[in-house]
Amino acid sequence: MSSENAVSNSKFVLQDPVLTFEDYSRAEVRRLEETDPQFDSQLYMEAIDLVLVQMGVVERSRDS
């Protein structure tokens, strides 16, 4: 995890952005799964992984 990518390098004081992102993404995926018949969960999972990689939470995205 590089310091450049690390979002959670403790600048925050109130809320962890990684957890917020994960919660928000999960909620968004759930919402779209329920409302959008054309919803492509794979794309969203890749996007989430990509962001987590960028955040330095995971080493690399699922598709890579």
Added chain:
Amino acid sequence: MIIRNIWAENIFKFKKIELLGLPERGIIALSGANESGKSTLVDMISLALFGRTVTIAPEQLHQVVRWGETRASLTLEFTGRDRRDYSVTRYFDIEGAQQPALCQGGVLTPIIKGEGVDQKVVDLAGFNFEQFANILYLAPENLRTSASSSVMIKSLAGVEGIEKIAQRLFNEVQSLQAVASHLKENQEKLRLKHQHLALRRETLDELQEQLIHEQQKMAALDREIGQWRHFIEGFRKAASGVAAAMERFAKSTLDTGLDGWRARSVQLLQALDGFEGVCQEGEVELGEVNPLDGMRQWLSDFGQRLLEIETIFNQVDTYQRKILAWLGEDKFPHGPEPVSTESRFIDNRTPIVREKERLEKRYRRLDRGFVVAFFLAFFFCSGWGLLYFQPDLPISMAVRQFFIHPWSLQGISVSIPFLQDFLSQLQQMVGKYPPEAILGGTALLMLMAMLGDFGRSTKIKAKIALVTQKLTQLEGQAAYYREVIEIIESSVRQSLPRRVALLATIDEVPWQIELTEWLQKGGGDLLKEDDLARFLNKLISSFDQFQKDIQFCDAEAAAQEAQGMESRKKQEQSLQELQSRIEQEHQRRQEDQRLQEEIQDLHMEFLKQEHQIQVRQIATRLLKGTALELAKYFNQELQRFISSVVPILTGNRYQNLRLNNDLVIQVCSPKKKSYVDLAELSTGTRAQILLAVRVALAQAMATRSIKSPQFLVLDEPLAFFDRQRFQNTLLALPKIGEHLTQFWVVAAQFDSALPGEVGVHIHCFEDEDVLMVG
């Protein structure tokens, strides 16, 4: 974290520093002119805790050591989150290296040394260097503009990192879109190139079918040329055979025998047959008048003559066989002996010879009987004459006595019984007749017998003469036949003309008529040199015509072959062109395949880029949503601290402050009765509000995260404040909340009327390098 004591040697400009007994609550005022070292004291807090400062980059830490010194030391005693006292000591050298050590309480033995010290300090403090620099360390530049505060707020809210990632993804999307656009352009170019290639799938198959067809034509042409060559070779060979046979034939002379004629004729005929076969195979016609017909006609005529003379010769052979068979003297040398209907010479001659011998033998016997009869007749006549004319003679008496007493010889007869019996029977028979009668009669009988013999011998003699004549005739004929045989046998070894001439010399032979007719019908042409030459000239004339026709046909065939070769050359060129077109078509196919693959690859790459763009766009949307969530929550949480801090620090002038969704600070203006951006406020007011916001953030951090008394550093944040506002701020700071208790305030100077809540005032002088407090 509360800072209790600080010791330092050879740090920055100071040779020695001792700040002892620092209060847990209240303001620690640091004042002094520029370059007096007041900010250095603040930097020492960060340097002691984290080994780095806000103002000095890590690679320039060698500047920490005082000028002219080689080593420096810094010790900071603090109370951690666990309410226990610790001291962190760092030793520096001029290379920038440092050796940290952490001790607990008053124990001098470090609990941790080296690398683990930094992390342990972070744990004990409840914040790291970043949080210190952004939240607990307030520099004046952070309060000049609302933009910098907004950045800081976003950073603290976690939105800054989110937005950075979003921006990075946005930039990636831009780059990916540029790449995708480039891929699309390249794909379009390749598609146009592919369209321009205009490859027809059927063309190669058609060309290959055409190639097979042309190759078949080529093979047929090769076969035809091969057949032509084969024909020409055979034609020339057959023509050479005819020429050779003809040459041998033309060399024939009168000395050539029948076998030689026949053999050459057969050779020539075979050569002509072979040549004709080649012509038929090649479907070649030799001119309007076929010279082969003339030669064949000549050979047929010639053959007929040979056949006729051969027939004659066969007759001669047959005749020879018959004669030889008739003569019976020698076997026929040229084959089995023919069955003859005639009696053989020996068969004819033998009975004649035997008859002659028998007649001659009979004649000789008759001749001897005649002599005996003559003597007997003479004897008996003499006896009769004696008895009749001289009966008294003693001899006549003796004879008579003999007839009267023939037994006087009985003694003899006794000794010879057979003679005795005969004499007895003779006496009985002749005894009753007179001796004269007996002798006369006997003499007469003898005369008669003599006459009879003479007659018979004469007759036999005539027969002998006749038989001898027959025998002579037969032997003459045999001698003649032997001569004929000799001629025939000698003719066999002769040339045809000499043989014919020899045979013609024999008369009265069966073939004589046929030979004469043969000579009259043209056979004579073979017997004389001039006639033969004339006769052969007819054949040579036909052969000359044959030669001309051969040359013509050979030239025609060669022309046909040349034409075939020319056609083959054209066909070969056509094949090469076709193969070249097929090769080009293959290359076009490969190009087509390559273009399709490239287009497909580009398309796949484009889809991949599109996918990456989609992923990043989704990620960006999620990040924006997350940022909104963070901002919303941060806004809600911070609002509570702001609402408690801002009125205190603004003297209740501004009580309502909020952060919008972009975390931009807005304040409710009492005059305007509405929220306005900080940009609309005066610089001092804006700095005051921003300070309130920053202190509220620090309060929030101390409350939420550190959860213990905490120091706050304000490095000249009040420079833009007027005196009253500066005073009010200093008075308000200790009242902010329970967790923020120790305020390090740096300023150029503090009024003499510094409120009593100020715990300690440390003034730095520019020319002093020793600072001792407490």
